[in-house]
Amino acid sequence: MKLTLRVWRQPGPSVAGGLKDYTATDISPDMSFLEMLDVVNERLIESGDIPIAFDHDCREGICGACGMMINGVAHGPSRATATCQLHMRSFKDGDTIVIEPWRARAFPVIRDLVVNRGALDRIIQAGGYITAPTGGAKDANNIPIPKQDADAAMDAAACIGCGACVAACPNGSASLFTAAKISHLGLLPQGQPERFRRALKMVAQMDLESFGGCTLFGECQEACPKEISIDVISRMNRDFLRAAVSSPAEQTGGGGDG
Numbered sequence: 001m002k003l004t005l006r007v008w009r010q011p012g013p014s015v016a017g018g019l020k021d022y023t024a025t026d027i028s029p030d031m032s033f034l035e036m037l038d039v040v041n042e043r044l045i046e047s048g049d050i051p052i053a054f055d056h057d058c059r060e061g062i063c064g065a066c067g068m069m070i071n072g073v074a075h076g077p078s079r080a081t082a083t084c085q086l087h088m089r090s091f092k093d094g095d096t097i098v099i100e101p102w103r104a105r106a107f108p109v110i111r112d113l114v115v116n117r118g119a120l121d122r123i124i125q126a127g128g129y130i131t132a133p134t135g136g137a138k139d140a141n142n143i144p145i146p147k148q149d150a151d152a153a154m155d156a157a158a159c160i161g162c163g164a165c166v167a168a169c170p171n172g173s174a175s176l177f178t179a180a181k182i183s184h185l186g187l188l189p190q191g192q193p194e195r196f197r198r199a200l201k202m203v204a205q206m207d208l209e210s211f212g213g214c215t216l217f218g219e220c221q222e223a224c225p226k227e228i229s230i231d232v233i234s235r236m237n238r239d240f241l242r243a244a245v246s247s248p249a250e251q252t253g254g255g256g257d258g
């Protein structure tokens with residue numbers, strides 16, 4: 001395949017950036033999107049140019065490090081697919097592909113396609129630790145958990161923290177991410193002791209960062225490579241409201257989805 005890449009180049013956070021065109025030749029349809037960028041970068045390095053900076057780590061859709069706007073769509077054209085798992089067969093020979101970093105006030109550009117997603121880490125950090133007994137590992141199935149709750153918690157825990165939901169949201173909201181993180185603990189018995197305090201603290205931190213508010217556009221769940229449902233946002237809002245009208249003593253323990 002031969003492609004024209006229109007790539008956002010920005011040397012640093014406080015320097016203006018712009019789109020620059022590159023021709024990518026001899027690209028196999030079986031390459032992943034990041035492998036295609038590797039090939040382009042090798043050629044840039046060989047010709048003495050500065051390679052395109054982009055984030056990646058696992059390249060298996062697990063770590064959440066990769067992520068870019070591809071033709072204006074977070075993670076590109078394939079549904080439920082992180083950028084690293086997107087394949088070039090999703091494009092046609094001769095296509096022009098516009099590649100930009102996440103566009104969100106809370107994610108300042110560090111360089112080219114790399115943005116600072118530290119705000120997401122600070123939301124998780126605000127949630128704090130869970131109360132967990134120390135000692136030997138418990139026997140499997142020692143704590144009975146209804147299958148429905150276990151499945152819902154596992155679905156929420158699939159969030160890889162990539163930030164596509166923020167980038168896709170017209171408001172730049174981090175509600176899907178925060179709600180997924182709140183739900184995956186809040187649905188399990190082990191997550192009950194700090195359930196409501198955790199919701200209060202994580203939502204407060206989300207509000208402190210430069211994210212926008214959620215108005216339930218639903219773009220986030222469309223962009224999410226792990227298909228996290230916006231149902232978790234309703235759940236977060238319920239926990240937050242319950243915590244906001246409770247005394248600090250009442251903010252411990254949930255006992256079910258309540």
Ligand code: SF4
Nearest residue numbers: 159160162163165224
């Ligand atoms: S909710 Fe989905 S889109 Fe948002 S950070 Fe988690 S995995 Fe990425």
Ligand code: FES
Nearest residue numbers: 059063064066084
């Ligand atoms: S590089 Fe880890 S999810 Fe894409």
